[in-house]
Amino acid sequence: MEGVPGSSKMQPEIFHKKPEESREERKRAKGESKSETRGTFACGFCPLNEHFDYKGTKPPFARQLLYLEDCYIMKDPFSPLNQGETLVLGADCSFCKTAVCLGCSIFYTKRFCKKCALAHIKDLPKQLHKKIIDLSKDEKDVT
Ligand SMILES: [Zn+2]
Numbered sequence: 774m775e776g777v778p779g780s781s782k783m784q785p786e787i788f789h790k791k792p793e794e795s796r797e798e799r800k801r802a803k804g805e806s807k808s809e810t811r812g813t814f815a816c817g818f819c820p821l822n823e824h825f826d827y828k829g830t831k832p833p834f835a836r837q838l839l840y841l842e843d844c845y846i847m848k849d850p851f852s853p854l855n856q857g858e859t860l861v862l863g864a865d866c867s868f869c870k871t872a873v874c875l876g877c878s879i880f881y882t883k884r885f886c887k888k889c890a891l892a893h894i895k896d897l898p899k900q901l902h903k904k905i906i907d908l909s910k911d912e913k914d915v916t
């Protein structure tokens with residue numbers, strides 16, 4: 774008798790394999806992480822290319838915020854923690870689904886990239902026309 778309890782051998786082997794991966798899958802199945810896709814936002818019109826932390830309407834790191842559209846959102850690296858400062862990089866054009874930065878699009882009830890804004894200019898209020906025209910003018914200046 775060495776005092777080692779014989780029961781130590783009885784640990785089932787499954788115990789050692791904690792199903793870490795299936796936890797992720799379960800989360801996905803619930804649809805929770807649907808809009809929490811990190812990645813790189815690349816504007817379809819200008820060279821803007823930036824990492825984003827969240828895509829959706831309600832960034833988990835800034836709960837007081839609720840956007841009207843699915844935005845590409847980045848935590849503001851320059852603001853102190855817990856301030857919930859965010860930077861909206863852009864969103865998907867609701868017509869052509871191209872990712873566009875704020876500078877290449879307008880928001881009027883939904884997101885319009887500058888191309889679609891121009892195509893739908895007659896459906897948009899007059900006060901936006903100048904902006905839309907300015908947006909498409911930019912295109913010539915940027916390379
Ligand atoms: Zn852009």
Ligand SMILES: [Zn+2]
Nearest residue numbers: 866869886889
């Ligand atoms: Zn568009």
